[in-house]
Amino acid sequence: MTxxxxxxxxxxxEDAVAEIEIRNLTMKYGDTVAVNDLDLDMNSGEMLVLLGxxxxxxxxxxxxxxxxxxPSQGVIRIAGKTMFxxxxxxxVPPDKRGIGxxxxxxxxxxxxxxxxxxxxxxxxQRLPRTEIRERTEEMLETVGLKDEGSRxxxxxxxGQMQRVALARSLVMRPRVLLLDEPLSNLDAKLRDRLRFExxxxxxxxxxxxxxxxxxxxxxxxxxDRVAVMREGEVMQLGEPMSLYDRPQTRFVADxxxxxxxxxxxxxxxxxxxxxxxxxxxxxxxxAVADRPAGAEVSVCVRPDAVTxxxxxxxxxxxxxxxxxxxxxxxxxxxxxxxxxxxxxxxxDVVTFSRRKIFARGDTVxxxxxxxxxxxxxx
Amino acid sequence: MSVLQQTFRRSTRYLPMSVxxxxxxxxxxxxxGMLIYASIIDVVPRPGSTxxxxxxxxxxxxxxxxxxxxxxxSMVIAIGGTSLALLFGTGLAWxxxxxDVPGKSIVALAGIVPLFxxxxxxxxxxxxxxxxxxxxxxxxxxxxxxxxxxVYSIPGIIFVFGLYYAPxxxxxxYSALSLMNPELEESAHTHGATNFTxxxxxxxxxxxxxxxxxxxxxxxxxLENFSVPTVLGTPAGVNTLPTFIYRLMNAAPPDAxxxxxxxxxxxxxxxxxxxxxxxxxxxxxxxxxxxxGFRPRVVTLGRWRWAGFAFAATYIFLAVVLPLxxxxxxxxxxxxxxxGAAELFDPSAFGLDTMxxxxxxxxxxxxxxxxxxxxxxxxxxxxxxxFAMAFTVARSKLPGRQVIEYLAMVxxxxxxxxxxxxxxxxxxxxxxxxxxxxxxxxxxYIGRFMPQGFTSxxxxxRQVHTDLEESAVVSGASKTRxxxxxxxxLIRSSVIAAMLLLLILSFRELSVALFLFTTDTRVLSxxxxxxxNGGSLGRAAAASLLYSALLTVIVLAARRWMGVKQAG
Numbered sequence: 001m002t003x004x005x006x007x008x009x010x011x012x013x014e015d016a017v018a019e020i021e022i023r024n025l026t027m028k029y030g031d032t033v034a035v036n037d038l039d040l041d042m043n044s045g046e047m048l049v050l051l052g053x054x055x056x057x058x059x060x061x062x063x064x065x066x067x068x069x070x071p072s073q074g075v076i077r078i079a080g081k082t083m084f085x086x087x088x089x090x091x092v093p094p095d096k097r098g099i100g101x102x103x104x105x106x107x108x109x110x111x112x113x114x115x116x117x118x119x120x121x122x123x124x125q126r127l128p129r130t131e132i133r134e135r136t137e138e139m140l141e142t143v144g145l146k147d148e149g150s151r152x153x154x155x156x157x158x159g160q161m162q163r164v165a166l167a168r169s170l171v172m173r174p175r176v177l178l179l180d181e182p183l184s185n186l187d188a189k190l191r192d193r194l195r196f197e198x199x200x201x202x203x204x205x206x207x208x209x210x211x212x213x214x215x216x217x218x219x220x221x222x223x224d225r226v227a228v229m230r231e232g233e234v235m236q237l238g239e240p241m242s243l244y245d246r247p248q249t250r251f252v253a254d255x256x257x258x259x260x261x262x263x264x265x266x267x268x269x270x271x272x273x274x275x276x277x278x279x280x281x282x283x284x285x286x287a288v289a290d291r292p293a294g295a296e297v298s299v300c301v302r303p304d305a306v307t308x309x310x311x312x313x314x315x316x317x318x319x320x321x322x323x324x325x326x327x328x329x330x331x332x333x334x335x336x337x338x339x340x341x342x343x344x345x346x347x348d349v350v351t352f353s354r355r356k357i358f359a360r361g362d363t364v365x366x367x368x369x370x371x372x373x374x375x376x377x378x
Numbered sequence: 379m380s381v382l383q384q385t386f387r388r389s390t391r392y393l394p395m396s397v398x399x400x401x402x403x404x405x406x407x408x409x410x411g412m413l414i415y416a417s418i419i420d421v422v423p424r425p426g427s428t429x430x431x432x433x434x435x436x437x438x439x440x441x442x443x444x445x446x447x448x449x450x451x452s453m454v455i456a457i458g459g460t461s462l463a464l465l466f467g468t469g470l471a472w473x474x475x476x477x478d479v480p481g482k483s484i485v486a487l488a489g490i491v492p493l494f495x496x497x498x499x500x501x502x503x504x505x506x507x508x509x510x511x512x513x514x515x516x517x518x519x520x521x522x523x524x525x526x527x528x529v530y531s532i533p534g535i536i537f538v539f540g541l542y543y544a545p546x547x548x549x550x551x552y553s554a555l556s557l558m559n560p561e562l563e564e565s566a567h568t569h570g571a572t573n574f575t576x577x578x579x580x581x582x583x584x585x586x587x588x589x590x591x592x593x594x595x596x597x598x599x600x601l602e603n604f605s606v607p608t609v610l611g612t613p614a615g616v617n618t619l620p621t622f623i624y625r626l627m628n629a630a631p632p633d634a635x636x637x638x639x640x641x642x643x644x645x646x647x648x649x650x651x652x653x654x655x656x657x658x659x660x661x662x663x664x665x666x667x668x669x670x671g672f673r674p675r676v677v678t679l680g681r682w683r684w685a686g687f688a689f690a691a692t693y694i695f696l697a698v699v700l701p702l703x704x705x706x707x708x709x710x711x712x713x714x715x716x717x718g719a720a721e722l723f724d725p726s727a728f729g730l731d732t733m734x735x736x737x738x739x740x741x742x743x744x745x746x747x748x749x750x751x752x753x754x755x756x757x758x759x760x761x762x763x764x765f766a767m768a769f770t771v772a773r774s775k776l777p778g779r780q781v782i783e784y785l786a787m788v789x790x791x792x793x794x795x796x797x798x799x800x801x802x803x804x805x806x807x808x809x810x811x812x813x814x815x816x817x818x819x820x821x822x823y824i825g826r827f828m829p830q831g832f833t834s835x836x837x838x839x840r841q842v843h844t845d846l847e848e849s850a851v852v853s854g855a856s857k858t859r860x861x862x863x864x865x866x867x868l869i870r871s872s873v874i875a876a877m878l879l880l881l882i883l884s885f886r887e888l889s890v891a892l893f894l895f896t897t898d899t900r901v902l903s904x905x906x907x908x909x910x911n912g913g914s915l916g917r918a919a920a921a922s923l924l925y926s927a928l929l930t931v932i933v934l935a936a937r938r939w940m941g942v943k944q945a946g
Contacts, residue, residue, distance in 0.1 A: 068848050094851045101852045107845035111867045120863075124854030168853065 019044040019208045020065065020176060025074035027060050027232075034060040035071065036232035047202055047209040051219040051255070052229035058212045061229075062178050065210065066101050067094035079175055095124070100169030100207070101178040104185070106161040108153045108168075114140070115149035117164050121172040139171040142201060159190050166198070170205060177202070177209045183218060195221055216256050220244060228252045250298040250376045259348040260301040266291045266375070273370060280344035286319055287373035297375040303350040305372035308337060308358065309365045319368045323347065325358045339366050395776055398767055402785040404808070405825035409800025410792065413645070416638035416803060423634060423803040436639035445640065448617040452601055452644075455535050455618060459600045462540025464593050466693055467547030475555040477679050479686040488694045489548035492541065494933045495698070496886045498605035498903060499922045500542045502910060503701030504529050505609055506708050506919065514704055518719050530614040535607055539600050541697045546599065547592030550659075554588035555581075560675040573677065587658050594655035598648050602793035604889040609910065619644045620795050620889070627799065627893060634799075641796035652791040705926075708919030709733055732916040742921060744898070745905035746928075752816050752901055753884035756823035760884075761877040763824065764831035769861070772839045773847075786832040789825055794889035797826055802893045814896045822894055823884040830883065831876050838872030839865070878936035885929060902928075 018041035027035040035057040042048050050058035063069040065076060067083065070091060076084040078099070083092045100121075109117055118139055122132040140146055143163040148156075153164065162182060169177055182198070183191045199222050202209050213219055219226050220240040227237045228251075236243060236252045247253035253261055264278040264285070274289045276299050285299050311322060323339040326346060335357060337349040347366055358364055416423045417437070419430035439445070467489065474485035492500070507515050508529035516525035528534060562584065566576045604620040611621060619640060626637035679686055707722065708714070712729045721727055736742050764786075770776070771783050789797060801822045805813050812818045842865055850860035866873075888903035895904050902925050909918035 066852055068852070093856075094848075095854045095856055097852075098854070099852065101849065103845040103849055105843055105845045107843065107849035109846060109850075109864055109868075120850065120855075121853035124859075165849075168849070172854065 018042055019046075019079055020210070021075070021077040022061075022065070023075040023077075025061065025064060025071055025076065027057070027064060027069065027071045027073075033232050035064070038074070038232070038234060040227065040234065040237075042208060042210070044208055045206045046224040047199075047211060047222060049211045049213060049219040049223035049226045050229055051213060051216060051226050053214055053255070055231075056229040057232035058214075058229050059180060060232075062180060062210055062212050065176070066099045066178055067092060067097050098172065098174055099176045099178060100172060100174035102162075102165045102169050102180065102182045104181045106165040106182075106185075108156065108161045108164050110152075110154035112153055113149065114145060114151050114153055114156070114164055117153050118149075118167045118171055121168065125172065135171060139167045142170075142204075143167045144197075158186050159194060162186065162194060166201065170201075170207065175208060177207045179209060179211045181213050181215075182211075184213070184215070191218075198222070220256070228255055245302070246374065247300065247376065250300070253298075253300045253374075253376060258300055258302050260299075260303060260306070261376075262299045262345055264297060264299050266293050266295045266297060269293050274375060276375065278345055281342045283321065283342055283345050285368070285373055286370040287375050288371045289373075289375045291375055297377065300374040300376050301347070301368050301372060303336070303348040304352075305368060306347055306349040307367045308339065308349050308351055309367065310356070311363055311365050313365065318370050319373070321345075321347075321366050323364055323366055325360050325362045325364060328358055328360060330357070339364060341366065392776065394766065395770055395774070395779065395782070398763075398770060398782055399778075399785075401763065402767075402782065404804070405821065405828065406785050406788045406792075408804040408807070409797060409825070410645075410788070411800075412803035412807070413638050413796060413800040414642055416635055416799075417642045419635065421635075422632070423806055436635045437643075439636060440639060440643065444617070445622065448619050448622040451532065451607075451611075451616055452618040452620075454532060455539065455607065456597050456601045458533075458536035459539030459543060460593055460597045462536060463543040463596045463600075464547050464589065466540060466544035467592065467596075468551045468589055470544065470690055470693060471548045471551035471555055473686045473690060475552050476674060477677050477683070477686055479679060479683055479690070481687060481690075485687075485690040486552070488690050488697075489552060490545050491694070492697045493545040494882065494886070494929055495542065495701075495926060496605075496888065496903060496929070497538075497542050497603060498609070498888050498906060499705075499926055500697075500701060501538055501606040501609035502906070502918055502922055503704045504534070504538045505613075506704040506915070507700055508534060509613070512716065514707060514716075514722065515700075517716055517722060521719060529610050530616075531610075532616060535610045535616065538606055538610060539603070541693075542606075543596045543600055544693070544697075546596050547589065550588040550592040550595075551585055554585045556674050558584055558674060563675050591655055591659035594651055594658065598651045598655065598791075601651070602644065602648060602795070602889075604795050604892070605907070620793060623795055623799075624892065637799065641793065641799060644793050645791065645796050648793055649791040705919045705923050708916055709923050710920075711916065714916055732920045736917050736920040736924070739917070741900060741905055741908075742902075745900050745902045745921075746924075748816060748819075748899055749885055749902040749928075752819045752823065753881050755816075755820045756827070756884040757877045757881035759820065760824040760827060760831050760880045761835070761873060764828055764835050764876065765873060767828075767832055768836035768839050769865075772836060773844075773861075783832075783836075787829050789827075790829045794826060794887070795892060798822060798890045798893045801825065801890075813894075814899065816899050818894050819891055819899065819901065822890050823880075823887060826887065826890045827880050827883050831880050834876045834879065835869070835873060838869040838876075842868050875936070878932070882929065882932055882936065885932060 020040070020042040022038060022040040025035050025038040026033070038057070038061060050061060052058050060069060064071045064084070071084060071086065073086045074084070075082065075086070078097070082088070082090050083097055084090060112120070115136060119132050119136040122135060137146070137149070140149055143166055145160065145163055145167065148160065153161070156164065165182065183194055186194065195218060211222060223240050225238060226240055226243050228235045228243070230251055236248050243252070244256055247256060247258065250261060262278045264276040266274050267277045267284060268275045269290065269292060272288060272290055274287050274291050276285050276287060276297060277283070278285065278299065287299065291297060321341045323341040325337055326340045327338040329336050334350050334352045335354070337351070337358065339347045339349055341347060349366060412423065418432055418434070420433040420435065421430035470485060470489040473479050474482060474489060479485055507513055508527045510516065510528045510530065513527060513529070515527050519525045519527070529538065558581070563576050563580050566580045567573075571579065602620060604624060607616065607618040607621050608624070611617065617625070623637045623640050623644070626633040626640065709732055710728045710730065712727060712731055716722065767782050767786050771779050792800070801818065802813075805818060812821070846864050846868070847860045850864050851857060855863060886903070888907060891901055891904055895901065900908070902921070906918055906921045906925060909921055
């Protein structure tokens with residue numbers, strides 16, 4: 001795929017405007033607020049993932065960008081051009097926005113061939129026949145469907161439909177590409193493969209993309225930045241690794257799959273180290289944090305930040321707990337344990353070491369570096 | 379966008395819906411309004427006059443014995459006919475869907491064939507078969523002393539209704555039985571239930587809504603039917619509410635207000651039944667699991683296989699074969715007086731005179747032309763209108779679009795004969811001079827059958843995922859362009875199927891036209907009815923044969939088309 005002018009990022013200057021600019025976006029359906037006063041900026045060429053449970057407003061936000069929904073309030077600008085502005089009464093219809101979109105159901109027209117599906121946006125632009133043919137074939141090659149053009153679209157497999165949908169959304173060389181849970185209808189193996197392909201094509205073309213999903217691993221794998229949404233608001237926005245390592249709220253940690261979340265109360269605060277007593281037991285956890293004593297917090301530890309050892313292993317500093325292996329499952333690349341520390345606290349532990357595999361009932365020691373313990377508010 | 383542009387956009391946005399609501403008002407609201415109006419004023423509705431004082435007279439008259447007897451007859455016939463139709467319909471459905479009966483596809487076909495026989499023709503044929511003395515069956519049975527059949531009676535009417543109204547419950551129950559997830563039954567079976575228990579605790583409760591819904595639908599259809607009780611009840615002096623309405627309208631002078639009051643009561647009854655029926659059927663979802671190719675559980679009948687087959691064969695024999703033979707006898711006999719059984723098989727008694735007579739009869743010829751013109755126009759215009767309504771309801775976000783859905787379904791609860799009256803009076807009010815033309819029949823048929831057209835097109839539009847249209851819009855197509863490129867091609871076959879359905883229904887219809895035709899605008903069903911009314915039974919039989927042959931051709935063409943749809 002050769003990059004063309006339309007895909008090249010605009011020259012980034014000091015005052016370069018964001019590629020997508022969303023201000024005060026609010027959307028109501030009757031009395032329910034789907035999107036609540038949302039502000040969001042996206043840089044050219046980046047892939048932003050909107051992550052959240054169903055009903056969090058991620059799909060409504062995406063559909064507002066493309067113009068399939070009319071927000072109750074707010075401003076949406078793309079490359080400096082106003083697409084929607086409730087105050088000024090501006091609303092560019094979706095067919096004039098020039099945004100590509102991959103639907104969750106793919107929305108491949110079953111009565112057209114693969115070629116006709118992909119060529120459709122170019123036909124709508126009334127391009128000359130030869131150019132339509134050239135660009136469509138080029139696009140089909142990019143998504144690996146070079147020889148499938150004449151096939152009826154109703155005969156495609158799920159993965160092929162997904163590629164056709166992607167080709168159709170990219171063929172018009174949009175400034176912005178929207179993807180609405182594009183991998184959710186595929187089986188796990190195919191999903192993994194297409195995830196890489198998708199990222200590859202997106203980076204190759206350099207198109208600014210918004211990707212909606214409720215699958216945290218998909219979000220972490222694909223995103224340049226992730227926006228975790230809840231009840232119409234962005235809870236936290238950031239790069240995948242910083243988000244995973246430093247969630248700011250219990251909700252974000254929980255949604256990103258951090259399973260070790262224990263409610264507790266700060267017992268003491270001493271020189272940047274808090275000691276937290278977990279609710280319902282005597283267990284105390286040290287954390288590098290600076291909260292006042294008595295504060296209600298959630299202790300958050302990533303499963304991969306916990307070390308598991310023989311009780312006889314040499315001691316090191318930090319949090320050490322004695323526990324019993326409750327369950328152990330071998331998952332190929334790693335082993336996942338559930339370790340009961342006391343009646344109220346069980347740790348999820350992920351270890352990539354296979355030197356020593358523990359079995360159910362084994363007594364072990366789990367340890368966590370206080371620097372890896374985060375204290376979260378609700 | 380300027381304020382002016384916005385105002386313009388807003389008003390054009392509402393334009394299609396306003397047009398639809400206006401048409402609905404003329405087709406559904408106005409006729410019902412006129413009917414109720416006529417039932418509470420003391421003057422007969424007439425062109426140009428809408429005056430009159432309010433009165434309760436017409437409703438209080440109904441306490442009269444004759445009305446009560448007609449009402450009781452209606453109920454007895456509807457209950458009896460529904461029970462028999464349910465027996466035939468659910469029996470055939472179960473045998474066809476769930477057993478290893480030989481000739482399964484024939485059984486399934488048997489369940490729907492009578493749907494395409496006009497109940498007028500069915501009643502005529504059975505009057506030839508089972509009238510006292512001269513009925514063919516009585517002539518045949520006389521030598522053995524069993525010439526006791528009398529279809530000119532309430533049991534006779536019930537029997538004919540049972541035969542010709544079985545397909546409605548058949549269709550509903552058959553689809554419930556074949557779409558049911560077999561795992562529901564298998565899990566009961568593996569957890570220790572016998573075949574009989576599975577049927578009692580799983581199958582039956584799951585198809586119960588279909589049986590009850592089908593029963594209520596059949597009940598409503600029998601209650602409003604005019605032709606069967608007219609043909610079979612008139613000789614015995616048996617009146618039902620619809621035949622009573624007809625007699626009141628045809629009295630000299632017509633007792634129109636009284637007819638309106640009876641009609642309004644009949645309609646009220648139907649409204650209740652239809653309402654309950656919809657409630658029952660709307661709870662049906664849980665019986666089926668869509669989208670998976672199930673192979674329904676089959677019960678092995680063993681020795682009873684042939685009993686099942688005999689049941690289906692008997693039904694076909696009674697509903698199709700015997701009536702067809704009776705029509706052939708009547709249509710090709712030279713002499714309608716038959717002295718004994720032997721004459722039924724005497725070749726010299728037959729000839730083409732009646733058939734030629736009918737074929738060259740000018741009102742029969744205009745009847746065919748009129749029927750074709752009216753049915754084709756009603757089907758074409760009806761389908762366009764139903765598409766417009768269904769698309770607006772399913773895809774627009776305009777407030778008030780639900781009103782369209784309710785109004786489109788209103789005629790379901792209006793008895794055809796009552797609707798005919800209402801339309802007659804409604805057009806007295808409107809400035810269009812279409813009374814006495816075929817156009818008023820076209821309007822009446824569209825009004826009568828729009829629920830069926832609307833339902834089937836709306837269902838097919840709902841099956842087109844909005845994503846398919848939205849992806850076209852996102853790709854740069856306007857909304858109109860997207861519906862032309864995506865929606866219309868995708869539902870084309872359903873639209874054509876709906877059109878054929880409207881064509882068949884319009885072609886078959888008698889009751890709604892009863893008060894709307896004039897000498898020049900008689901349709902085939904009316905011509906046959908007039909033959910019968912005038913005592914020309916041979917002509918009535920010959921015309922019925924030709925009428926049924928035409929209907930069969932249309933149905934076969936329709937089936938062929940729908941078959942192509944399935945293959946492609």
